[in-house]
Every structure is written in C-alpha cells, then in structure tokens.
Amino acid sequence: MADKPCCEPVAQNDCCNGATVLIYPCSGSSDVGEISDHAGRLLTREGFGKMHCLAGIGGRVPGITLSAQAAGKILAIDGCPQDCASKTLSVAGIEDFSRVRVTDLGMPKGKTPVTEEHTRVVAEKGIEALRASALRATA
Numbered sequence: 001m002a003d004k005p006c007c008e009p010v011a012q013n014d015c016c017n018g019a020t021v022l023i024y025p026c027s028g029s030s031d032v033g034e035i036s037d038h039a040g041r042l043l044t045r046e047g048f049g050k051m052h053c054l055a056g057i058g059g060r061v062p063g064i065t066l067s068a069q070a071a072g073k074i075l076a077i078d079g080c081p082q083d084c085a086s087k088t089l090s091v092a093g094i095e096d097f098s099r100v101r102v103t104d105l106g107m108p109k110g111k112t113p114v115t116e117e118h119t120r121v122v123a124e125k126g127i128e129a130l131r132a133s134a135l136r137a138t139a
C-alpha cells in the first residue's frame with residue numbers, strides 16, 4: 001500500500017498567514033505529558049494548527065514524516081525537560097520548530113492537576129511561540 005499523509009494539512013490558523021501548522025505534543029503518561037496532549041488538541045480545536053502523530057515520527061512512518069517536513073510551522077509541546085517531542089523531531093531530521101515545555105510554566109511534574117486552566121496556559125504559550133516564529137526554511 002502506498003504511503004500517504006495520514007491527515008490532510010489545515011490552513012485555518014489565525015496566527016501564521018495561512019501556513020500549515022503541525023503540533024506535536026509529547027503526550028506522555030505523566031500529568032504534564034497529559035497536559036501537553038490536551039493543549040495540542042485544544043489548539044487544533046481552536047484552529048491554530050493540527051495536532052499530528054508524534055509516534056509516526058518516531059516510527060519514521062513515511063507519510064507522517066513527509067507531512068512534518070513540508071509544514072510551514074511546527075510546534076513541539078514537551079511535558080518536562082526530557083524533551084521527548086523535540087528530540088523525536090530532531091532525531092528524525094526535522095529541525096526549525098518552536099517549542100514549549102510545560103514544566104517551564106510553573107507546573108511541576110507529578111504535582112500538577114490536569115485542568116482546563118493549566119491546558120489553557122500551555123496553549124497560550126504555544127500560540128505565542130508560533131506567532132513569534134518564522135516560516136520554516138524547508139517548507
């Protein structure tokens with residue numbers, strides 16, 4: 001079966017001049033990992049980009065990797081300083097992305113309730129990072 005992108009790109013964000021924005025939360029098992037996941041989904045619902053499959057990048061699934069390589073902007077949301085989302089992208093050769101780390105926002109790992117308020121804080125930081133970033137050179 002031919003590989004193809006798993007998800008159609010969207011251009012409905014209001015922060016990046018119509019560029020395709022892909023969002024990769026670490027979606028880790030901890031509280032801060034879960035918050036990263038919720039923030040990615042919230043940003044997707046609100047039209048700032050599209051949450052994409054970090055596991056597909058880790059597994060080098062061709063269609064998913066191609067989508068990331070072609071994205072106008074990428075946001076990695078890491079839960080903690082292990083930086084799994086950022087490292088997964090980097091190891092796959094995908095650079096030039098914006099990053100947010102949940103534990104840098106006053107939310108300690110293992111001690112942070114997964115709430116809408118915390119999710120919103122991370123999402124807002126992600127919007128800020130996307131707005132401040134330039135289009136990727138490889139897009």
Ligand code: SF4
Pocket residue numbers: 026027028029030032033078079080081082083084085
């Ligand atoms: S960045 Fe931290 S929270 Fe996220 S998957 Fe890695 S270890 Fe878990």
